[in-house]
Amino acid sequence: MAFIAFIFGTVVGSFVNVLIYRLPKGISVVAPPSHCPACGHRLEPMDLVPLLSYLWLGHKCRYCCAPVSWRYFGVEALTGAVFALVYYRFGATVDAGLLCVLFACLIAAFFTDVDQYIIPDSLNAAGLIIGFARAVAGPDAFSTRWLSEPGVQPVTVLGALAGAAVLPGLLYLMILLGNVMFRRQIAEQESQWANEGILEEGERLDAMGMGDVKLAAVMGANLGIAGGLVALLTGVFIGAVFGLALKAMKRLEGHAIPFGPALIIGFSVSVFVGGDVIRWYLNLLAGG
Template sequence: MAWFYLFCFVLGAVIGSFLNVCIYRIPAGESIVSPPSRCPQCGAGIRWYQNIPVFSWIVLGGKCASCKAGISIRYPLVEALTGGLFVLVFHTFGISWPTLVFWVFMAMLVVITFIDLDHQIIPDVISLPGIVVGFAASFLLPWMSWTDSLFGILLGGGSLFLVAAGYELLTKKEGMGGGDVKLLAMLGAFLGWKAVLPVIFVSSLLGTLVGVPLMLIKGADSKLAIPFGPFLATGAVIWLFWGGGLVAWYLGFFR
Protein backbone atom coordinates (compact mmCIF):
# COMPACT_ATOMS: atom_id res chain seq x y z
CA MET A 1 0.00 0.00 0.00
CA ALA A 2 2.90 2.36 0.68
CA TRP A 3 3.81 2.18 -3.01
CA PHE A 4 0.32 3.39 -3.91
CA TYR A 5 0.75 6.41 -1.67
CA LEU A 6 4.17 7.15 -3.16
CA PHE A 7 2.74 6.85 -6.67
CA CYS A 8 -0.07 9.25 -5.79
CA PHE A 9 2.36 11.80 -4.36
CA VAL A 10 4.67 11.62 -7.37
CA LEU A 11 1.72 11.87 -9.76
CA GLY A 12 0.36 14.85 -7.86
CA ALA A 13 3.77 16.54 -7.78
CA VAL A 14 4.18 16.08 -11.54
CA ILE A 15 0.74 17.57 -12.12
CA GLY A 16 1.63 20.30 -9.65
CA SER A 17 4.58 21.20 -11.88
CA PHE A 18 2.13 21.73 -14.73
CA LEU A 19 -0.18 23.68 -12.41
CA ASN A 20 2.70 26.10 -11.78
CA VAL A 21 2.71 26.78 -15.51
CA CYS A 22 -1.04 27.40 -15.43
CA ILE A 23 -0.75 29.73 -12.43
CA TYR A 24 1.91 31.80 -14.19
CA ARG A 25 0.56 31.83 -17.74
CA ILE A 26 -3.25 31.93 -17.49
CA PRO A 27 -3.43 35.46 -15.98
CA ALA A 28 -0.92 36.61 -18.61
CA GLY A 29 -3.07 35.23 -21.39
CA GLU A 30 -0.30 32.89 -22.56
CA SER A 31 -0.60 29.34 -23.85
CA ILE A 32 -0.14 26.68 -21.18
CA VAL A 33 1.32 24.19 -23.66
CA SER A 34 3.71 26.27 -25.77
CA PRO A 35 6.51 27.26 -25.54
CA PRO A 36 8.09 24.71 -23.18
CA SER A 37 9.06 25.69 -19.63
CA ARG A 38 11.66 28.44 -19.47
CA CYS A 39 13.27 30.74 -16.93
CA PRO A 40 11.14 33.90 -16.57
CA GLN A 41 14.30 35.96 -16.05
CA CYS A 42 16.68 34.92 -18.83
CA GLY A 43 14.32 32.92 -21.03
CA ALA A 44 16.57 29.84 -21.04
CA GLY A 45 14.78 26.56 -21.62
CA ILE A 46 14.47 24.20 -18.68
CA ARG A 47 15.65 20.68 -19.45
CA TRP A 48 13.72 17.67 -18.19
CA TYR A 49 16.24 16.82 -15.46
CA GLN A 50 16.03 20.41 -14.22
CA ASN A 51 12.26 20.13 -14.00
CA ILE A 52 11.80 17.16 -11.67
CA PRO A 53 9.18 18.26 -9.12
CA VAL A 54 10.57 19.43 -5.76
CA PHE A 55 13.85 17.52 -6.26
CA SER A 56 15.28 19.77 -8.98
CA TRP A 57 14.56 22.94 -7.01
CA ILE A 58 16.48 21.54 -4.04
CA VAL A 59 19.43 20.34 -6.16
CA LEU A 60 19.67 23.69 -7.97
CA GLY A 61 19.53 25.56 -4.69
CA GLY A 62 16.42 27.45 -5.75
CA LYS A 63 18.24 29.11 -8.66
CA CYS A 64 18.11 29.00 -12.45
CA ALA A 65 20.83 26.73 -13.86
CA SER A 66 21.64 29.31 -16.55
CA CYS A 67 21.44 32.80 -15.05
CA LYS A 68 21.43 31.88 -11.34
CA ALA A 69 18.38 34.03 -10.72
CA GLY A 70 16.33 32.97 -7.73
CA ILE A 71 13.35 30.68 -8.28
CA SER A 72 10.47 31.20 -5.87
CA ILE A 73 9.95 28.54 -3.23
CA ARG A 74 6.31 28.60 -4.28
CA TYR A 75 7.12 26.26 -7.18
CA PRO A 76 8.12 23.26 -5.05
CA LEU A 77 5.44 24.16 -2.50
CA VAL A 78 2.71 23.95 -5.15
CA GLU A 79 4.14 20.63 -6.33
CA ALA A 80 4.32 19.22 -2.80
CA LEU A 81 0.87 20.57 -1.92
CA THR A 82 -0.68 18.94 -4.98
CA GLY A 83 1.11 15.69 -4.21
CA GLY A 84 -0.16 15.78 -0.63
CA LEU A 85 -3.73 16.46 -1.73
CA PHE A 86 -3.57 13.56 -4.18
CA VAL A 87 -2.43 11.27 -1.38
CA LEU A 88 -5.24 12.49 0.87
CA VAL A 89 -7.82 11.87 -1.85
CA PHE A 90 -6.51 8.35 -2.45
CA HIS A 91 -6.41 7.64 1.30
CA THR A 92 -10.06 8.70 1.57
CA PHE A 93 -11.56 7.09 -1.54
CA GLY A 94 -9.10 4.36 -2.57
CA ILE A 95 -9.00 3.02 -6.11
CA SER A 96 -12.29 4.37 -7.43
CA TRP A 97 -13.95 6.86 -9.75
CA PRO A 98 -14.32 9.41 -6.93
CA THR A 99 -10.53 9.47 -6.60
CA LEU A 100 -10.16 10.52 -10.24
CA VAL A 101 -12.95 13.07 -9.85
CA PHE A 102 -11.44 14.70 -6.80
CA TRP A 103 -7.91 14.65 -8.20
CA VAL A 104 -9.26 16.89 -10.95
CA PHE A 105 -11.10 18.96 -8.33
CA MET A 106 -7.96 19.43 -6.22
CA ALA A 107 -5.93 20.51 -9.25
CA MET A 108 -8.54 23.14 -10.10
CA LEU A 109 -8.58 24.46 -6.54
CA VAL A 110 -4.79 24.78 -6.41
CA VAL A 111 -4.68 26.84 -9.61
CA ILE A 112 -7.59 29.03 -8.53
CA THR A 113 -6.10 29.63 -5.08
CA PHE A 114 -2.71 30.85 -6.23
CA ILE A 115 -4.00 32.93 -9.13
CA ASP A 116 -6.45 34.63 -6.78
CA LEU A 117 -3.67 35.27 -4.26
CA ASP A 118 -1.50 36.88 -6.93
CA HIS A 119 -4.04 38.77 -9.02
CA GLN A 120 -7.34 38.86 -7.08
CA ILE A 121 -9.09 37.15 -9.98
CA ILE A 122 -10.63 33.72 -10.50
CA PRO A 123 -10.34 32.90 -14.21
CA ASP A 124 -13.57 31.91 -15.94
CA VAL A 125 -11.50 29.49 -18.02
CA ILE A 126 -11.28 27.30 -14.91
CA SER A 127 -14.45 27.94 -12.92
CA LEU A 128 -16.97 27.77 -15.77
CA PRO A 129 -15.69 24.48 -17.25
CA GLY A 130 -15.35 23.33 -13.63
CA ILE A 131 -19.10 23.70 -13.16
CA VAL A 132 -19.72 21.47 -16.17
CA VAL A 133 -17.10 18.93 -15.08
CA GLY A 134 -18.48 18.85 -11.54
CA PHE A 135 -22.00 18.25 -12.78
CA ALA A 136 -20.85 15.48 -15.15
CA ALA A 137 -18.81 13.93 -12.32
CA SER A 138 -21.94 13.56 -10.19
CA PHE A 139 -22.82 10.54 -12.32
CA LEU A 140 -19.63 8.86 -11.05
CA LEU A 141 -20.18 9.60 -7.35
CA PRO A 142 -22.31 6.93 -5.66
CA TRP A 143 -23.48 9.19 -2.84
CA MET A 144 -24.57 12.12 -4.98
CA SER A 145 -27.24 12.39 -7.67
CA TRP A 146 -27.20 14.78 -10.57
CA THR A 147 -29.99 16.74 -8.90
CA ASP A 148 -27.78 17.23 -5.81
CA SER A 149 -25.11 18.67 -8.08
CA LEU A 150 -27.56 20.84 -10.00
CA PHE A 151 -29.06 22.26 -6.81
CA GLY A 152 -25.50 22.77 -5.54
CA ILE A 153 -24.73 24.90 -8.60
CA LEU A 154 -27.89 26.96 -8.16
CA LEU A 155 -27.54 27.35 -4.38
CA GLY A 156 -23.81 28.03 -4.55
CA GLY A 157 -23.93 30.63 -7.27
CA GLY A 158 -27.25 32.07 -6.18
CA SER A 159 -26.53 32.44 -2.46
CA LEU A 160 -23.20 34.18 -2.94
CA PHE A 161 -24.65 36.39 -5.66
CA LEU A 162 -27.37 37.55 -3.26
CA VAL A 163 -24.79 38.23 -0.53
CA ALA A 164 -22.59 40.19 -2.93
CA ALA A 165 -25.54 42.13 -4.35
CA GLY A 166 -26.86 42.92 -0.87
CA TYR A 167 -23.46 44.13 0.33
CA GLU A 168 -23.05 46.34 -2.72
CA LEU A 169 -26.57 47.72 -2.29
CA LEU A 170 -25.99 48.63 1.36
CA THR A 171 -22.41 49.93 1.14
CA LYS A 172 -22.22 51.08 -2.50
CA LYS A 173 -18.98 49.13 -2.70
CA GLU A 174 -18.13 45.85 -4.39
CA GLY A 175 -17.23 43.44 -1.62
CA MET A 176 -17.16 40.21 -3.59
CA GLY A 177 -16.37 39.63 -7.22
CA GLY A 178 -18.26 37.57 -9.76
CA GLY A 179 -15.39 35.10 -9.76
CA ASP A 180 -16.25 34.05 -6.20
CA VAL A 181 -19.86 33.46 -7.24
CA LYS A 182 -18.80 31.20 -10.11
CA LEU A 183 -16.30 29.41 -7.87
CA LEU A 184 -18.96 28.58 -5.28
CA ALA A 185 -21.20 27.33 -8.07
CA MET A 186 -18.34 25.04 -9.10
CA LEU A 187 -17.91 23.85 -5.51
CA GLY A 188 -21.63 23.12 -5.35
CA ALA A 189 -21.37 21.12 -8.57
CA PHE A 190 -18.63 18.88 -7.16
CA LEU A 191 -19.81 18.64 -3.55
CA GLY A 192 -23.59 18.95 -3.79
CA TRP A 193 -26.04 21.40 -2.30
CA LYS A 194 -25.60 20.15 1.27
CA ALA A 195 -21.99 21.37 1.25
CA VAL A 196 -22.70 24.94 0.14
CA LEU A 197 -23.69 26.58 3.43
CA PRO A 198 -21.06 24.75 5.53
CA VAL A 199 -18.37 25.76 3.00
CA ILE A 200 -19.52 29.39 3.17
CA PHE A 201 -19.49 29.25 6.98
CA VAL A 202 -16.02 27.68 7.23
CA SER A 203 -14.51 29.94 4.58
CA SER A 204 -16.01 33.04 6.22
CA LEU A 205 -14.66 31.94 9.60
CA LEU A 206 -11.19 31.38 8.14
CA GLY A 207 -11.37 34.70 6.32
CA THR A 208 -12.23 36.46 9.56
CA LEU A 209 -9.44 34.74 11.50
CA VAL A 210 -6.93 35.84 8.86
CA GLY A 211 -8.42 39.18 7.83
CA VAL A 212 -8.98 40.78 11.23
CA PRO A 213 -5.34 40.38 12.41
CA LEU A 214 -4.12 41.71 9.04
CA MET A 215 -6.41 44.73 9.34
CA LEU A 216 -5.08 45.38 12.84
CA ILE A 217 -1.52 45.16 11.57
CA LYS A 218 -2.10 47.29 8.47
CA GLY A 219 -4.43 49.76 10.17
CA ALA A 220 -8.14 50.31 9.80
CA ASP A 221 -7.67 53.02 7.14
CA SER A 222 -5.53 50.87 4.83
CA LYS A 223 -7.07 49.59 1.62
CA LEU A 224 -6.55 45.90 2.29
CA ALA A 225 -7.87 43.56 -0.39
CA ILE A 226 -8.05 39.95 0.76
CA PRO A 227 -9.11 37.47 -1.94
CA PHE A 228 -11.90 35.18 -0.80
CA GLY A 229 -11.20 32.40 -3.32
CA PRO A 230 -8.46 30.71 -1.27
CA PHE A 231 -10.77 30.56 1.75
CA LEU A 232 -13.58 29.06 -0.32
CA ALA A 233 -11.14 26.47 -1.69
CA THR A 234 -9.89 25.66 1.81
CA GLY A 235 -13.46 25.36 3.09
CA ALA A 236 -14.24 22.95 0.25
CA VAL A 237 -11.21 20.79 1.09
CA ILE A 238 -12.16 20.71 4.77
CA TRP A 239 -15.73 19.72 3.91
CA LEU A 240 -14.68 17.01 1.48
CA PHE A 241 -12.38 15.22 3.90
CA TRP A 242 -13.72 16.08 7.33
CA GLY A 243 -17.21 17.49 6.79
CA GLY A 244 -19.03 14.41 8.06
CA GLY A 245 -16.97 14.31 11.23
CA LEU A 246 -17.42 18.03 11.88
CA VAL A 247 -21.20 17.76 11.49
CA ALA A 248 -21.32 14.79 13.88
CA TRP A 249 -19.14 16.69 16.37
CA TYR A 250 -21.39 19.76 16.16
CA LEU A 251 -24.61 17.79 16.54
CA GLY A 252 -23.12 16.04 19.55
CA PHE A 253 -23.53 19.25 21.54
CA PHE A 254 -27.31 18.99 21.23
CA ARG A 255 -27.63 15.44 22.50
Protein backbone atom coordinates in the same frame (compact mmCIF):
# COMPACT_ATOMS: atom_id res chain seq x y z
CA MET B 1 0.38 3.54 -2.81
CA ALA B 2 -0.10 6.87 -1.01
CA PHE B 3 3.53 7.59 -1.89
CA ILE B 4 2.84 6.96 -5.59
CA ALA B 5 -0.14 9.31 -5.35
CA PHE B 6 2.21 11.89 -3.79
CA ILE B 7 4.79 11.54 -6.59
CA PHE B 8 2.06 11.76 -9.23
CA GLY B 9 0.70 14.84 -7.44
CA THR B 10 4.08 16.60 -7.58
CA VAL B 11 4.21 16.01 -11.36
CA VAL B 12 0.69 17.47 -11.72
CA GLY B 13 1.77 20.26 -9.33
CA SER B 14 4.52 21.27 -11.71
CA PHE B 15 1.79 21.72 -14.37
CA VAL B 16 -0.29 23.66 -11.80
CA ASN B 17 2.66 26.09 -11.58
CA VAL B 18 2.39 26.57 -15.34
CA LEU B 19 -1.37 27.26 -15.01
CA ILE B 20 -0.78 29.83 -12.24
CA TYR B 21 1.82 31.63 -14.32
CA ARG B 22 0.15 31.47 -17.71
CA LEU B 23 -3.66 31.52 -17.32
CA PRO B 24 -3.96 35.10 -15.98
CA LYS B 25 -1.65 36.28 -18.79
CA GLY B 26 -3.75 34.47 -21.40
CA ILE B 27 -0.75 32.44 -22.64
CA SER B 28 -1.40 28.91 -23.97
CA VAL B 29 -0.74 26.35 -21.27
CA VAL B 30 0.69 23.73 -23.65
CA ALA B 31 2.93 25.71 -26.03
CA PRO B 32 5.58 27.09 -25.96
CA PRO B 33 7.47 24.68 -23.68
CA SER B 34 8.52 25.95 -20.25
CA HIS B 35 11.26 28.52 -20.15
CA CYS B 36 12.96 30.61 -17.48
CA PRO B 37 10.93 33.82 -16.99
CA ALA B 38 14.17 35.74 -16.37
CA CYS B 39 16.42 34.69 -19.26
CA GLY B 40 13.96 32.90 -21.54
CA HIS B 41 16.16 29.79 -21.79
CA ARG B 42 14.11 26.70 -22.57
CA LEU B 43 14.03 24.31 -19.62
CA GLU B 44 15.45 20.81 -20.13
CA PRO B 45 14.03 17.66 -18.50
CA MET B 46 16.69 17.99 -15.81
CA ASP B 47 15.23 21.40 -14.83
CA LEU B 48 11.70 20.04 -14.65
CA VAL B 49 11.90 17.20 -12.12
CA PRO B 50 9.29 18.09 -9.46
CA LEU B 51 10.74 19.10 -6.08
CA LEU B 52 14.23 17.72 -6.85
CA SER B 53 15.24 20.22 -9.57
CA TYR B 54 14.49 23.04 -7.19
CA LEU B 55 16.66 21.47 -4.48
CA TRP B 56 19.64 20.32 -6.52
CA LEU B 57 19.84 23.49 -8.60
CA GLY B 58 19.90 25.56 -5.38
CA HIS B 59 16.69 27.53 -6.08
CA LYS B 60 18.10 29.25 -9.12
CA CYS B 61 18.00 29.06 -12.90
CA ARG B 62 20.78 26.84 -14.27
CA TYR B 63 21.40 29.25 -17.15
CA CYS B 64 21.17 32.77 -15.73
CA CYS B 65 21.27 32.09 -11.98
CA ALA B 66 18.07 34.14 -11.44
CA PRO B 67 16.50 33.03 -8.17
CA VAL B 68 13.48 30.73 -8.48
CA SER B 69 10.61 31.40 -6.07
CA TRP B 70 10.08 28.84 -3.31
CA ARG B 71 6.44 28.90 -4.43
CA TYR B 72 7.23 26.50 -7.31
CA PHE B 73 8.49 23.98 -4.79
CA GLY B 74 5.59 24.71 -2.41
CA VAL B 75 2.89 24.22 -5.05
CA GLU B 76 4.44 20.89 -6.15
CA ALA B 77 4.70 19.66 -2.56
CA LEU B 78 1.15 20.84 -1.75
CA THR B 79 -0.37 19.14 -4.81
CA GLY B 80 1.50 15.94 -3.96
CA ALA B 81 0.27 16.07 -0.35
CA VAL B 82 -3.35 16.68 -1.42
CA PHE B 83 -3.26 13.76 -3.90
CA ALA B 84 -1.88 11.49 -1.17
CA LEU B 85 -4.58 12.69 1.23
CA VAL B 86 -7.35 12.06 -1.33
CA TYR B 87 -5.99 8.56 -1.93
CA TYR B 88 -5.66 7.90 1.80
CA ARG B 89 -9.21 9.14 2.40
CA PHE B 90 -11.14 7.77 -0.58
CA GLY B 91 -8.97 4.98 -2.00
CA ALA B 92 -8.14 4.37 -5.68
CA THR B 93 -11.56 5.14 -7.15
CA VAL B 94 -12.84 6.98 -10.22
CA ASP B 95 -14.20 9.66 -7.92
CA ALA B 96 -10.87 10.07 -6.12
CA GLY B 97 -9.20 10.58 -9.52
CA LEU B 98 -11.72 13.27 -10.48
CA LEU B 99 -11.30 14.90 -7.06
CA CYS B 100 -7.54 15.07 -7.64
CA VAL B 101 -8.06 16.89 -10.96
CA LEU B 102 -10.49 19.23 -9.19
CA PHE B 103 -7.99 19.97 -6.42
CA ALA B 104 -5.29 20.70 -9.01
CA CYS B 105 -7.63 23.33 -10.55
CA LEU B 106 -8.45 24.75 -7.11
CA ILE B 107 -4.78 25.03 -6.10
CA ALA B 108 -4.17 26.97 -9.33
CA ALA B 109 -7.20 29.20 -8.57
CA PHE B 110 -5.95 29.73 -5.00
CA PHE B 111 -2.69 31.24 -6.18
CA THR B 112 -3.98 33.23 -9.18
CA ASP B 113 -6.43 34.84 -6.72
CA VAL B 114 -3.65 35.56 -4.19
CA ASP B 115 -1.39 37.01 -6.90
CA GLN B 116 -3.80 38.93 -9.10
CA TYR B 117 -7.29 38.74 -7.58
CA ILE B 118 -8.31 36.63 -10.57
CA ILE B 119 -9.88 33.19 -10.76
CA PRO B 120 -9.67 32.32 -14.47
CA ASP B 121 -13.05 31.26 -15.92
CA SER B 122 -11.38 28.19 -17.43
CA LEU B 123 -10.58 26.87 -13.94
CA ASN B 124 -14.13 27.44 -12.69
CA ALA B 125 -15.52 25.83 -15.87
CA ALA B 126 -13.30 22.78 -15.36
CA GLY B 127 -14.44 22.53 -11.73
CA LEU B 128 -18.08 22.69 -12.77
CA ILE B 129 -17.63 19.98 -15.42
CA ILE B 130 -15.84 17.76 -12.90
CA GLY B 131 -18.72 18.24 -10.45
CA PHE B 132 -21.26 17.00 -13.00
CA ALA B 133 -18.94 14.21 -14.18
CA ARG B 134 -18.69 12.99 -10.57
CA ALA B 135 -22.47 13.16 -10.23
CA VAL B 136 -23.06 11.30 -13.52
CA ALA B 137 -20.53 8.60 -12.61
CA GLY B 138 -22.62 8.24 -9.45
CA PRO B 139 -21.95 6.62 -6.10
CA ASP B 140 -22.11 3.12 -7.63
CA ALA B 141 -18.98 3.75 -9.63
CA PHE B 142 -16.98 4.08 -6.44
CA SER B 143 -15.95 1.70 -3.76
CA THR B 144 -18.58 1.53 -1.04
CA ARG B 145 -15.93 2.20 1.59
CA TRP B 146 -16.63 5.88 1.83
CA LEU B 147 -20.40 5.60 1.93
CA SER B 148 -20.05 4.64 5.58
CA GLU B 149 -17.37 7.23 6.20
CA PRO B 150 -17.53 10.88 7.17
CA GLY B 151 -16.58 12.65 3.90
CA VAL B 152 -19.29 14.31 1.84
CA GLN B 153 -20.90 11.75 -0.49
CA PRO B 154 -20.83 12.15 -4.26
CA VAL B 155 -24.12 13.84 -5.06
CA THR B 156 -26.76 12.88 -7.63
CA VAL B 157 -27.05 14.86 -10.87
CA LEU B 158 -30.08 16.63 -9.39
CA GLY B 159 -28.07 17.39 -6.24
CA ALA B 160 -25.22 18.83 -8.33
CA LEU B 161 -27.68 20.99 -10.31
CA ALA B 162 -29.36 22.23 -7.13
CA GLY B 163 -26.01 22.96 -5.48
CA ALA B 164 -24.66 24.78 -8.53
CA ALA B 165 -27.81 26.94 -8.62
CA VAL B 166 -28.33 27.64 -4.90
CA LEU B 167 -24.76 28.19 -3.65
CA PRO B 168 -23.86 31.09 -5.99
CA GLY B 169 -27.20 32.71 -5.14
CA LEU B 170 -26.46 32.47 -1.42
CA LEU B 171 -22.97 33.87 -1.83
CA TYR B 172 -24.34 36.67 -4.01
CA LEU B 173 -26.84 37.56 -1.27
CA MET B 174 -23.97 37.63 1.24
CA ILE B 175 -22.04 39.97 -1.06
CA LEU B 176 -25.06 42.30 -1.33
CA LEU B 177 -25.39 42.22 2.45
CA GLY B 178 -21.64 42.86 2.83
CA ASN B 179 -21.88 45.82 0.45
CA VAL B 180 -24.62 47.32 2.63
CA MET B 181 -22.87 46.57 5.95
CA PHE B 182 -19.48 47.87 4.81
CA ARG B 183 -20.92 50.71 2.70
CA ARG B 184 -18.79 53.36 4.42
CA GLN B 185 -15.50 51.43 4.26
CA ILE B 186 -16.09 50.50 0.64
CA ALA B 187 -16.87 54.10 -0.31
CA GLU B 188 -13.66 55.27 1.42
CA GLN B 189 -11.62 52.61 -0.34
CA GLU B 190 -13.22 53.47 -3.67
CA SER B 191 -12.38 57.16 -3.43
CA GLN B 192 -8.84 56.37 -2.22
CA TRP B 193 -8.20 53.93 -5.04
CA ALA B 194 -9.81 56.23 -7.61
CA ASN B 195 -7.36 58.96 -6.50
CA GLU B 196 -4.43 56.56 -6.80
CA GLY B 197 -5.60 55.47 -10.24
CA ILE B 198 -6.09 51.84 -9.11
CA LEU B 199 -9.79 52.00 -10.00
CA GLU B 200 -11.05 53.34 -13.32
CA GLU B 201 -13.37 56.34 -13.30
CA GLY B 202 -16.80 55.13 -12.17
CA GLU B 203 -15.56 51.59 -11.45
CA ARG B 204 -17.16 50.13 -8.34
CA LEU B 205 -15.71 47.92 -5.65
CA ASP B 206 -17.58 44.87 -4.41
CA ALA B 207 -17.04 43.11 -1.10
CA MET B 208 -16.24 40.09 -3.29
CA GLY B 209 -15.74 39.48 -6.97
CA MET B 210 -17.80 37.53 -9.49
CA GLY B 211 -15.02 34.94 -9.70
CA ASP B 212 -15.98 33.98 -6.14
CA VAL B 213 -19.64 33.57 -7.15
CA LYS B 214 -18.61 31.22 -9.98
CA LEU B 215 -16.39 29.35 -7.52
CA ALA B 216 -19.48 28.87 -5.32
CA ALA B 217 -21.16 27.13 -8.28
CA VAL B 218 -18.17 24.75 -8.48
CA MET B 219 -18.55 23.95 -4.78
CA GLY B 220 -22.29 23.39 -5.15
CA ALA B 221 -21.88 21.08 -8.17
CA ASN B 222 -19.32 18.99 -6.31
CA LEU B 223 -20.89 18.92 -2.86
CA GLY B 224 -24.63 19.47 -3.29
CA ILE B 225 -26.50 21.96 -1.12
CA ALA B 226 -25.69 20.54 2.35
CA GLY B 227 -21.99 19.91 1.74
CA GLY B 228 -21.79 23.18 -0.20
CA LEU B 229 -23.25 25.07 2.77
CA VAL B 230 -20.58 23.60 5.06
CA ALA B 231 -17.95 24.74 2.54
CA LEU B 232 -19.47 28.22 2.12
CA LEU B 233 -19.92 28.94 5.83
CA THR B 234 -16.45 27.59 6.67
CA GLY B 235 -15.01 29.74 3.88
CA VAL B 236 -16.82 32.91 4.97
CA PHE B 237 -15.72 32.30 8.58
CA ILE B 238 -12.07 31.77 7.57
CA GLY B 239 -12.21 34.84 5.29
CA ALA B 240 -13.67 36.98 8.08
CA VAL B 241 -11.13 35.83 10.69
CA PHE B 242 -8.26 36.36 8.26
CA GLY B 243 -9.60 39.79 7.23
CA LEU B 244 -10.02 40.90 10.85
CA ALA B 245 -6.54 39.62 11.74
CA LEU B 246 -5.01 41.63 8.86
CA LYS B 247 -7.01 44.68 9.91
CA ALA B 248 -5.82 44.31 13.50
CA MET B 249 -2.24 44.17 12.24
CA LYS B 250 -2.97 47.25 10.11
CA ARG B 251 -1.87 45.36 7.03
CA LEU B 252 -5.05 46.07 5.11
CA GLU B 253 -4.38 49.64 3.98
CA GLY B 254 -4.59 49.74 0.22
CA HIS B 255 -4.99 45.98 -0.11
CA ALA B 256 -8.05 44.00 -1.08
CA ILE B 257 -8.21 40.50 0.39
CA PRO B 258 -8.79 37.77 -2.15
CA PHE B 259 -11.74 35.74 -0.87
CA GLY B 260 -11.29 32.76 -3.22
CA PRO B 261 -8.57 31.12 -1.08
CA ALA B 262 -10.87 31.14 1.98
CA LEU B 263 -13.64 29.49 -0.07
CA ILE B 264 -11.20 26.88 -1.37
CA ILE B 265 -10.08 26.03 2.16
CA GLY B 266 -13.77 25.77 3.14
CA PHE B 267 -14.32 23.42 0.20
CA SER B 268 -11.43 21.20 1.31
CA VAL B 269 -12.77 21.04 4.85
CA SER B 270 -16.18 20.00 3.51
CA VAL B 271 -14.75 17.33 1.19
CA PHE B 272 -12.79 15.66 3.97
CA VAL B 273 -14.99 16.11 7.06
CA GLY B 274 -18.22 17.73 5.76
CA GLY B 275 -20.26 14.56 6.35
CA ASP B 276 -19.25 14.64 10.02
CA VAL B 277 -20.32 18.26 10.35
CA ILE B 278 -23.70 17.65 8.68
CA ARG B 279 -24.42 14.60 10.83
CA TRP B 280 -23.42 16.49 13.98
CA TYR B 281 -25.78 19.33 13.04
CA LEU B 282 -28.69 17.01 12.22
CA ASN B 283 -28.18 15.27 15.58
CA LEU B 284 -28.24 18.66 17.26
CA LEU B 285 -31.54 19.50 15.52
CA ALA B 286 -32.98 16.14 16.53
CA GLY B 287 -31.98 16.97 20.11
CA GLY B 288 -29.77 13.88 20.22
